[in-house]
């Protein structure tokens with residue numbers, strides 16, 4: 001496997017993206033609608049320019065899923081990294097780093113204004129990983145920490 005091998009996923013690769021996302025949620029004891037449902041959703045979503053997925057490794061052992069949205073404070077879109085996952089057996093081999101670097105290169109090429117990530121407070125390994133790639137969890141000027149609030153509506 002070449003850790004630096006990263007591909008942008010097409011709708012035809014929706015099942016591979018779905019399997020890795022399902023594995024991520026299963027590992028985290030988080031509910032998943034299951035691979036068939038995720039595959040169906042991703043097949044439609046990946047056909048638009050609002051959802052992007054990347055596969056890392058050959059065969060794929062890591063995945064990144066992003067959504068793109070307009071933001072009134074910027075002239076160009078903002079990308080949100082919804083999920084980043086590398087299979088446990090191959091962590092620490094550079095696949096996650098290669099995914100992030102490819103995302104940042106494509107974001108720059110697409111003139112994306114900012115890339116945002118939500119990280120849980122106890123997930124200090126992921127925080128260190130993102131900080132090493134240039135992200136910050138505090139407002140750079142004021143030093144204030146950002147909090148993410150959500151309300152799930154059924």
Ligand SMILES: CC(C)(COP(=O)(O)OP(=O)(O)OC[C@H]1O[C@@H](n2cnc3c(N)ncnc32)[C@H](O)[C@@H]1OP(=O)(O)O)[C@@H](O)C(=O)NCCC(=O)NCCS
Nearest residue numbers: 084085086091092093094095096097118119125126128129
């Ligand atoms: C975070 C993650 C995507 C990094 O992918 P990776 O391929 O292991 O990353 P790389 O090999 O390029 O870099 C290794 C770095 O990842 C971070 N990391 C986070 N969790 C890790 C883990 N369980 N094992 C190894 N590295 C991990 C560390 O910062 C590590 O560097 P360091 O410990 O030497 O400082 C991957 O570890 C993962 O899938 N973790 C579980 C899911 C997760 O936390 N996703 C992010 C949610 S916001």
